[in-house]
Amino acid sequence: MKQEAFQTLYRRHGRDVLGILLRLTHGNRAEAEDLTQETFLAALRGWKTFRGDGTARAWLVGIAVRRWRDAARKPQPTTTDSEVLYPKIASPEHVTLARLDLDAALNQLPEAQRIALLLVLGQGLTYREAAESLGEPVGTIKWRVHEATKTMRDLLSEEEAL
Amino acid sequence: MSCRSEDLPLLATGRLTGLALWRMERHVKQCSICQQELHALRDLSDSLRATLQAPPSADLDERVLSIRADALQKSRASTQNRPLGGSFMRHPLLLSPLLGISCAAMFTMMQPPAYTAIGRLLVVSPNKDPMAVSTLVELMKASDIRGQVFERFKTSVPTFTIETINNTPIIQVTGSASTPESAGNGVNFLMHTIQEQVEAEKVIVQRRNAMPNSGPATLPSFDGEVRIIDSATMPNSPSTPGRPLALAVGLLAGIFLGGLLTFFRRPS
Numbered sequence: 001m002k003q004e005a006f007q008t009l010y011r012r013h014g015r016d017v018l019g020i021l022l023r024l025t026h027g028n029r030a031e032a033e034d035l036t037q038e039t040f041l042a043a044l045r046g047w048k049t050f051r052g053d054g055t056a057r058a059w060l061v062g063i064a065v066r067r068w069r070d071a072a073r074k075p076q077p078t079t080t081d082s083e084v085l086y087p088k089i090a091s092p093e094h095v096t097l098a099r100l101d102l103d104a105a106l107n108q109l110p111e112a113q114r115i116a117l118l119l120v121l122g123q124g125l126t127y128r129e130a131a132e133s134l135g136e137p138v139g140t141i142k143w144r145v146h147e148a149t150k151t152m153r154d155l156l157s158e159e160e161a162l
Numbered sequence: 163m164s165c166r167s168e169d170l171p172l173l174a175t176g177r178l179t180g181l182a183l184w185r186m187e188r189h190v191k192q193c194s195i196c197q198q199e200l201h202a203l204r205d206l207s208d209s210l211r212a213t214l215q216a217p218p219s220a221d222l223d224e225r226v227l228s229i230r231a232d233a234l235q236k237s238r239a240s241t242q243n244r245p246l247g248g249s250f251m252r253h254p255l256l257l258s259p260l261l262g263i264s265c266a267a268m269f270t271m272m273q274p275p276a277y278t279a280i281g282r283l284l285v286v287s288p289n290k291d292p293m294a295v296s297t298l299v300e301l302m303k304a305s306d307i308r309g310q311v312f313e314r315f316k317t318s319v320p321t322f323t324i325e326t327i328n329n330t331p332i333i334q335v336t337g338s339a340s341t342p343e344s345a346g347n348g349v350n351f352l353m354h355t356i357q358e359q360v361e362a363e364k365v366i367v368q369r370r371n372a373m374p375n376s377g378p379a380t381l382p383s384f385d386g387e388v389r390i391i392d393s394a395t396m397p398n399s400p401s402t403p404g405r406p407l408a409l410a411v412g413l414l415a416g417i418f419l420g421g422l423l424t425f426f427r428r429p430s
Binding site for chain 2: 006007010014015016018019020022023029032033036037040041044102103117118120121122123124125126127142145146149152153156
């Protein structure tokens, strides 16, 4: 890959890759930026494997998710930044009464559903692209997105009601 | 059309295509529930997309944009120092011819060689008996000729096939053995033995018929003559395993293995 093409690829999709990694790392910017760097390095090395049957963004996001998964064996960060970004609800019985913004609503989802929702509705991946990124069956991704959107709709509609 | 809610997220993000897109658009126009759902999904998608846009820091920009030169230098250096095997492992299909030749060689070595020799006999029947040839063939199969061959070739006994040729008075004897000498000599020995036995039978019958009060003349089971028209020669090369077959099998196996290696290599 030529240098100009690589720079264009980063400028065009760097924000998306960093954005999804910030979500996956619960707001840990240092870790997200490290993983972003690793993602583009892997993309540079594996450029010839890009078959072109999906978008470049979906391909990069897939690499980013796999990189994150490889690094996800570490314990969850408990820094102040992540708490600010994802405030936890005090207790489950108050879920329906508390005002939930989008981030907090996302935080209520099981991790697998949250990731599937972010990839499909947030990053605009197809079910197949998301399934390939996560190494899961397409049907599983469809179900997770369905469940996640149903939960998000319920949580956000209660917020509106309040 | 029933509501296919699973396609609505893709319609909301603009990733639904083809016939599925046409169907969903047509359905949504007529279904108020799906219209509301689609509207909600688009709002959610827009909100998520906005929150997923994170501007990189200057430090990250510098780190990523400087990757190119380092990566190239490293990859060039590793290419220069990479042994020949590295090229093959990056392109497993290059291994296919080598794998094919190796498989062919192994296949050839595993198969014991067998040499085949062929001889032919002419059956002469004085009374033009149409059954003479088949009778002789049956006699050859039933007699103790094979036992005599075993006595003669104890360590390398050939296996024989005896058959007629296209309704002619010719009998073909085919012998296979592990050595060329056993195959050739075995077929010739068999044919000579048959010839001698036929002559011996004729003499016995003639003597019996010449004896006084021998009773009604008994016809020999075979009244004719056997002549060797083609002696077996020592084969120069084994008939099995066939080299073209071994090479073809080996090459196909090599290509298949090379393809499997390519298929299972996952890009990082």
